[in-house]
Amino acid sequence: MLLLPQKALRSSVQPIRATRPLRLAQKTWRWSRTSAGATKQSAPLALVPKKKPDGPSTDLGVILGRLSQLALPYWQEEKSARWKLAGVVGLTLATTGVSVVFNFLGRDFFTALSDKNETAFYSQLVKYLGGFALGIPVFVFKSYFQSKLALEWRQWMTERLLAEYLSDRTFYGLQQSAEVDNPDQRISSDVANFTDTALGLSLTLLNAAIDLVSFSGILFTIYPPLFAALVVYSVGGTAASVALGKNLVTLNFNQEAREADFRYGLVRVRENAESIAFYGGDQDERALLKLRLQAAVENYLGLLTASRNLDFFTSFYRYLIQLLPAAVVAPLFFQGKIDFGVINQSQSAFNHILNDVSLVIYQIEALAGFSAVVDRLGEFDEAVATRRSQQQQLAERAKAGAPADSDDAAAAATSSSGGVTPAVVGGDDETSLAALPGIELRFQAAAAAAAAAATAGTATASTSGSSSSSSGHHDARPLLQVRDLTVATPRGRNVLLRGLDLDLTPGQSLLVMGPSGAGKTSLLRAVAGLWSDGRGAIDVRAPRDDVMFLPQRPYMVLGSLRDQALYPRRHTQQHDDATGTASASASAPASESPAASTSASAASSPSSQAAAPLVRPPSDSEILAVLELVQLGHLVTRYAAGAEEEAAGSSNGNGASTTSSSAPASRGSAAHASPSALPPAAAKAALDTTADWAASLSLGEQQRLGWARLLLARPRPALALLDEATSALDQETEARLYKVLAQSGISYVSVGHRSTLRDFHSALLQLRPDGAGGVTWEVRPLEAAAAQVAAAGPQQ
Numbered sequence: 057m058l059l060l061p062q063k064a065l066r067s068s069v070q071p072i073r074a075t076r077p078l079r080l081a082q083k084t085w086r087w088s089r090t091s092a093g094a095t096k097q098s099a100p101l102a103l104v105p106k107k108k109p110d111g112p113s114t115d116l117g118v119i120l121g122r123l124s125q126l127a128l129p130y131w132q133e134e135k136s137a138r139w140k141l142a143g144v145v146g147l148t149l150a151t152t153g154v155s156v157v158f159n160f161l162g163r164d165f166f167t168a169l170s171d172k173n174e175t176a177f178y179s180q181l182v183k184y185l186g187g188f189a190l191g192i193p194v195f196v197f198k199s200y201f202q203s204k205l206a207l208e209w210r211q212w213m214t215e216r217l218l219a220e221y222l223s224d225r226t227f228y229g230l231q232q233s234a235e236v237d238n239p240d241q242r243i244s245s246d247v248a249n250f251t252d253t254a255l256g257l258s259l260t261l262l263n264a265a266i267d268l269v270s271f272s273g274i275l276f277t278i279y280p281p282l283f284a285a286l287v288v289y290s291v292g293g294t295a296a297s298v299a300l301g302k303n304l305v306t307l308n309f310n311q312e313a314r315e316a317d318f319r320y321g322l323v324r325v326r327e328n329a330e331s332i333a334f335y336g337g338d339q340d341e342r343a344l345l346k347l348r349l350q351a352a353v354e355n356y357l358g359l360l361t362a363s364r365n366l367d368f369f370t371s372f373y374r375y376l377i378q379l380l381p382a383a384v385v386a387p388l389f390f391q392g393k394i395d396f397g398v399i400n401q402s403q404s405a406f407n408h409i410l411n412d413v414s415l416v417i418y419q420i421e422a423l424a425g426f427s428a429v430v431d432r433l434g435e436f437d438e439a440v441a442t443r444r445s446q447q448q449q450l451a452e453r454a455k456a457g458a459p460a461d462s463d464d465a466a467a468a469a470t471s472s473s474g475g476v477t478p479a480v481v482g483g484d485d486e487t488s489l490a491a492l493p494g495i496e497l498r499f500q501a502a503a504a505a506a507a508a509a510a511t512a513g514t515a516t517a518s519t520s521g522s523s524s525s526s527s528g529h530h531d532a533r534p535l536l537q538v539r540d541l542t543v544a545t546p547r548g549r550n551v552l553l554r555g556l557d558l559d560l561t562p563g564q565s566l567l568v569m570g571p572s573g574a575g576k577t578s579l580l581r582a583v584a585g586l587w588s589d590g591r592g593a594i595d596v597r598a599p600r601d602d603v604m605f606l607p608q609r610p611y612m613v614l615g616s617l618r619d620q621a622l623y624p625r626r627h628t629q630q631h632d633d634a635t636g637t638a639s640a641s642a643s644a645p646a647s648e649s650p651a652a653s654t655s656a657s658a659a660s661s662p663s664s665q666a667a668a669p670l671v672r673p674p675s676d677s678e679i680l681a682v683l684e685l686v687q688l689g690h691l692v693t694r695y696a697a698g699a700e701e702e703a704a705g706s707s708n709g710n711g712a713s714t715t716s717s718s719a720p721a722s723r724g725s726a727a728h729a730s731p732s733a734l735p736p737a738a739a740k741a742a743l744d745t746t747a748d749w750a751a752s753l754s755l756g757e758q759q760r761l762g763w764a765r766l767l768l769a770r771p772r773p774a775l776a777l778l779d780e781a782t783s784a785l786d787q788e789t790e791a792r793l794y795k796v797l798a799q800s801g802i803s804y805v806s807v808g809h810r811s812t813l814r815d816f817h818s819a820l821l822q823l824r825p826d827g828a829g830g831v832t833w834e835v836r837p838l839e840a841a842a843a844q845v846a847a848a849g850p851q852q
């Protein structure tokens with residue numbers, strides 16, 4: 057009897073023990089229309105707690121629906137995958153064929169043995185060995201191609217989920233609404249488990265069906281009562297195992313969550329190592345992690361107990377059956393009606409069929425884990441789809457209003473002051489939470505912006521790329537227009553600002569001041585499109601990508617110093633470079649004004665009317681110049697010296713010099729050089745340095761890096777939103793950075809507390825508590841600021 061192939065086939069499906077990170081909130085939420093509003097369509101959208109309790113769905117209909125929703129797109133959209141699947145199915149059929157051949161070879165082999173027929177025995181032995189040589193590769197290749205196909209499916213599905221998750225700021229919306237926990241876990245290990253198990257189980261089912269048909273015929277021809285005994289035994293066993301294994305689904309689901317809670321706790325310690333060390337919070341962290349570990353261990357013990365109980369049953373089930381076929385057909389053998397080989401053949405056929413009809417029993421743990429994975433992934437997929445359709449609805453509603461890139465509409469809407477509305481006050485009207493239809497946010501289309509840039513370029517002899525600010529020419533139409541804006545917090549639906557009106561023309565700047573918690577950052581969130589709960593309209597006469605945000609603590613990406621400086625445009629720039637759309641002027645002189653260089657290629661390009669403006673990545677010398685401008689030159693020299701020492705070390709170690717001919721000759725010379733005086737190879741080495749930037753740069757340095765990003769961004773941002781972006785800097789550096797920004801032509805809105813910031817803005821939005829839990833606002837011009845900035849002259 058040969059069970060090896062059958063075993064190899066079954067082992068492709070393993071019980072799932074995926075881990076699962078922290079649930080962000082105990083409640084889950086869903087979008088719903090509130091009762092307010094004349095019609096269902098016009099009723100405001102709100103996030104309300106989901107009725108569904110946490111935990112896996114055990115409704116088979118829901119799981120099957122989610123399964124098809126998750127699994128079908130790949131096979132529908134990828135033609136090559138269908139061909140590969142056909143190949144794997146072919147190999148699966150071949151494995152059944154090989155098993156049938158082995159079944160007959162085994163019968164004749166054992167019959168020759170019992171007949172003591174030496175010639176026939178050796179002849180059967182050779183055939184058997186030949187069968188091994190031809191049959192085993194079929195099993196091996198089937199397993200290999202199946203795993204490879206599952207891997208390709210995983211890659212496709214992960215990329216698709218990533219594309220949806222990381223577009224339209226869906227990741228932010230999901231995090232804010234706490235609709236689904238731990239997307240990272242779902243995108244990484246859940247998808248891998250899903251594709252692997254879905255393919256494995258499907259092929260196992262297919263194989264079982266074919267196997268069942270093939271071996272039922274054999275068994276039935278040997279002895280029909282044996283076939284009947286088998287059916288009764290397996291149906292009873294399946295029912296019993298389903299009953300015994302039911303709680304495994306919940307236990308598996310919970311195990312994922314608890315393992316993930318524990319791992320997430322560890323990740324937080326790593327990410328917040330310095331704060332925890334300053335607080336001396338070791339013991340608290342340890343206690344918390346111990347609790348989480350305990351929760352995971354306890355659940356796992358429950359899982360082990362449930363598996364043990366199930367194992368008692370399945371083991372008896374498996375071993376008892378080994379005797380059944382021989383016991384049933386033995387009387388026929390004693391009566392001389394069948395050969396000894398037929399007993400072996402019936403045993404083999406019996407085992408095959410038993411495996412086929414007992415799939416649920418043998419795979420109950422894998423099925424339990426798989427249904428938890430299907431549930432989690434399906435939930436995530438649905439949440440992403442809902443979130444994106446919310447975004448589309450908001451965009452469509454915004455489109456239905458006045459378009460931001462309509463020149464007429466924008467001109468008509470320009471206030472008579474030609475800029476910030478002078479001394480406007482408001483915020484004392486009562487706004488019902490239920491009557492907030494959502495904020496309408498409109499950005500200018502990229503094509504319209506490119507056309508406008510081309511026009512401006514021809515009008516101002518654009519080879520210099522000089523900004524509207526430095527040329528003294530101001531476009532009087534508002535760059536940012538806010539009308540009757542009410543901002544509410546998500547979920548809590550706490551109204552912050554009410555009825556704000558504001559115009560900001562290009563080249564102007566607005567300072568937002570007010571007490572902590574008044575809603576300053578929330579206003580920036582609304583302008584950036586992160587928060588949409590509220591009422592009113594925001595028109596930005598620039599594409600969305602031309603609005604850049606500088607937070608108080610900038611996000612430090614994984615990568616080199618160059619990557620830090622070019623974030624978030626580094627991939628766009630690399631792409632443009634690779635496709636050859638970038639201009640050839642990659643070696644601009646280091647002294648070139650960064651503000652001037654940023655728009656040059658877009659304005660002078662013959663194809664600048666295209667939707668996507670041409671951009672070129674900043675050269676190393678431009679990056680160095682900007683880093684020096686924001687007073688980060690010391691980082692470059694520091695890392696150049698480090699790279700130099702490393703190169704010298706490796707050259708001493710292996711006897712071959714790794715430094716280029718242009719590198720400094722003497723060791724450590726870079727440490728004292730000014731960045732712009734560094735040899736190109738040393739500067740490049742410094743910019744290529746990778747480090748844990750969040751941990752190795754001071755907050756002030758990180759903030760200055762944020763400013764460098766702003767000045768290096770291509771195309772140049774039209775509007776910068778600065779949220780306490782200089783809070784960690786001394787006043788002198790703050791003044792210097794704001795002067796550079798004012799001369800760059802980038803309009804900006806800053807949030808800050810320092811009164812010295814007034815010197816660098818042309819208007820002030822002052823928020824004040826109204827004494828009744830709300831906020832009043834006042835907008836007024838800051839006359840002195842513009843004169844001060846203009847008097848300061850260009851910065852290099």
Ligand SMILES: Nc1ncnc2c1ncn2[C@@H]1O[C@H](COP(=O)(O)OP(=O)(O)OP(=O)(O)O)[C@@H](O)[C@H]1O
Pocket residue numbers: 232545546547548552570571572573574575576577578579
């Ligand atoms: N995601 C959120 N969900 C619900 N409420 C929030 C959320 N984020 C902020 N809030 C609340 O909204 C209010 C305004 O927050 P915001 O960050 O805009 O204040 P701020 O004026 O910028 O304060 P600070 O000067 O301290 O930075 C605060 O009461 C805050 O607790």
